[in-house]
Amino acid sequence: MELFIAIYIVFLFYVFIRLCKRFLGQKNNCCYMLNYECYKATNDRKVDTESSCRIVLRNKNLGWDEYKFLLKTMVSSGIGEETYCPKNVIMGREENPSLIDSLEEMDDVFFDTLDNLFAKSGISPQEIDILVVNVSLLSPVPSLTARIINRYKMKSDIKAFNLSGMGCSASLIAIDLVRQQFKIHKEAFAIVVSTESFGANWYCGKDKSMMLSNCLFRSGGCSMLFTNNPDFKHRALFKLTSLVRTHFGSNDEAYECCIQVEDDQGYPGFRLTKKLTKAAAQAFIINLRVLLPKILPLWELIQYAVVYHRWSKENSPILEGVGEGLNLKSGVDHFCIHPGGRAVIDGVGKSLGLTEYDLEPARMTLHRFGNTSAGGLWYVLGYMEAKKRLKKGDRVFMISFGAGFKCNNCVWQVMRDLEDANVWKDCMDKYPPKTLTNPFTEKYGWINDERLSFLRIEDIDFS
Secondary structure (H helix, E strand, O other): HHHHHHHHHHHHHHHHHHHHHOOOHHHHHOOEEEEEEOOOOHEEEOOOOOHHHHHHHHHOOHHHHHHHHHHHHHHOOOOOEEEEHHHHOOOOOOOOOHHHHHHHHHHHHHHHHHHHHHHOOOOHHOOOOOEEEEEEOOOOOHHHHHHHHHHOOOOOOOOEEEEEHHHHHHHHHHEEEEEHHHHOOOOOOOEEEOOOOOOOHHHOOHHHHHHHHHHHOOOOOOOOEEOOOOHHHHOOOOEEEEEEEEEEOOOOHHHOOEEEEEEOOOOOOEEEEEHHHHHHHHHHEEEEHHHHHHHHHHHHHHHHHHHHHHHHHOOOOOOOOOOOOHHHOOOEEEEEEEOOHHHHHHHHHHHHOOHHHHHHHHHHHHHHHHHHHHHHHHHHHHHHOOOOOOOOOOOOEEEEEOOEEEEEEEEEOOOOOOOOOOHOOOOOOOOOOOOOOOOOOOOOOHHHHHOOOOOOOOHHHOO
């Protein structure tokens, strides 16, 4: 009886959503993405495992256990040898970054991507009606949006929003803000700029849970151009069809699993706890309960009700079986997963029952560019486009997680066949590589040998 009621409720909800889409003016609430531009730093900013070791050695607070932990993490992270590091870290100023360092880091991303975006789209800066910038770890005065408005001499009635502290899923929060603004401002143009300030937030202490951020995060970012003007439909790359935001911050474990703190020695940084995976899974489950009825056909929703009913009866672990018994590809064609780390990609892949083909864009992005925080999703999307996977009518499921703890997901409809090599242009022929094994795994394999624990750091040559 309970199962029958659940199926009946799903059916009614499905009918209700369809009616709303048909009769409540969806045409006037459209959100088209016209272009996006990802940032690629210069070659002098590249950091491989060997140069990472030299950076690590500059931290005199670390002992043998900490060095060993960092080396093991670096060679097993899934991050390749061509990611980009902040300029002040490359130059050895990570312990004493200046405000100028932070602003220059932002300027590099902002103006490189925006210059290319305006040139490619043919839309001038003076035509922009809405500007949203999301940078979690830097909030100067005047704001970062003001910095962009001043540079491009944008119009005085532009609606500017500066988002901070939103973490790796901030891009979709910014896009949701644009979507809400589009309900008020008709035939408008909007820009979203997503990046992160890493140079001034490099962790210089020895807490292992805080050292992880140095191993995973890299320089990157993206600028995107949107409109709700139906006259530009034929020029659009994507149309936003669904967006669902979930905030799990009421749970103490989830709130604290990814948090900015100072360690016992007073060094600021990000603490990533072992509870992060569980928090992500729980937030993901909550999000899917809202999103799936919006994107799956009726017969799949009935299947979903059956599976969920079985979970509740069997008390199945929340980390497993999210996609068990569901054919998600009946509602979406591609999976754009936040490249936050191997554990994040593996966890989403396992829970949704995805193939290695589905996970390839996220894995390759992590390998080539690292975790670029809120900008990461767009490198994944760029990989799909460069590989000519995105065809007219395809639906792209974008999955992101962020501190708080947040899970923000959306679905895009591809408006025309896409094949721009974009930021992947100079390396697309190398991907996917035959192996993602770090080339220094063998060289640094000795770190796992407990018989060498008597060694001192000053006795080791990492060059």
